[in-house]
């Protein structure tokens with residue numbers, strides 16, 4: 001079976017690399033949308049459980065060209081839906097069209113549904129489907145007249161890990177937070193500190209990475225209700241993941257953060273508890289101007305506020321300057337900041353060593369990585 005591990009713009013490469021590390025077959029990073037791989041249901045289950053930067057794992061039913069509704073109808077109707085969907089299965093359809101002859105998602109949705117009903121009516125000899133059983137969310141995407149028909153094995157987006165029940169001001173999606181930690185150059189033996197931690201997403205994702213905790217350990221996936229899936233095998237995969245985490249839980253962890261807003265810290269504490277990390281992440285209410293980290297240097301990581309209104313823009317610029325000062329007074333520390341503010345580096349006071357472009361929902365953002373200054377044996381900064 002062919003699968004797509006869908007991922008947001010900029011995260012496709014990390015998703016593909018993680019699939020390869022997991023030993024998946026024929027991994028191919030797509031130009032847009034994620035990475036493809038091949039495998040059985042158990043491989044897909046493993047991908048759902050372990051991929052940190054992927055939104056959904058989708059079973060590819062087919063890919064074909066269609067320039068008319070008739071071609072779409074016939075292309076969908078010829079697929080062996082009865083092999084996957086039982087007679088009581090629910091099969092809602094969602095659709096997306098990009099630069100194609102067919103550009104109406106609502107028509108694509110209706111035509112796909114009709115073609116599936118026709119096929120399943122013939123297969124099951126009934127003319128009415130109650131759709132009360134397991135959910136097979138069908139996903140049709142038409143891009144440049146090529147139709148990709150998939151079934152979503154994840155259910156709720158994989159960014160929903162199960163620990164975040166409350167959202168503070170502009171929280172980061174968990175998948176994006178994990179990508180930012182993975183790209184920061186942080187090694188889990190070093191300290192990591194978020195001085196604008198909000199509801200704690202970056203810190204929790206960093207702890208999951210350090211403790212080898214599967215991000216999907218606390219949640220279920222749609223495919224677990226599918227009749228064709230070996231449930232005992234999936235449970236075994238989950239048990240294995242749980243035992244890996246149990247083995248690593250006692251590892252030393254140097255992950256901490258603060259925020260100026262007491263309510264945000266309250267939410268962060270709640271999320272840390274819900275993630276099962278009580279007592280493992282240090283949190284406090286603090287203005288970032290008062291943050292200094294004595295001891296071993298490490299990585300500061302932050303998703304500072306950015307504003308669209310002019311007074312918010314001024315405040316965001318002030319935070320960028322304070323972050324620059326934070327790195328300057330903590331020699332040996334690198335600092336990674338994820339911001340939509342295109343003037344960020346100017347305010348920060350130096351050029352980033354590396355930068356990457358990602359989207360936070362619809363907002364284009366840049367990830368600025370300011371590496372630590374290198375010093376010689378006498379502690380003098382090398383230029």
Ligand SMILES: C[S@@+](CC[C@H](N)C(=O)[O-])C[C@H]1O[C@@H](n2cnc3c(N)ncnc32)[C@H](O)[C@@H]1O
Nearest residue numbers: 171172196198199201259260261287288303305
């Ligand atoms: C975009 S939010 C961070 C969201 C966070 N990544 C999350 O997942 O919830 C920016 C945070 O910066 C905090 N902040 C703003 N100015 C600050 C300052 N001077 N010191 C510390 N935190 C500050 C805000 O309270 C807010 O929680």
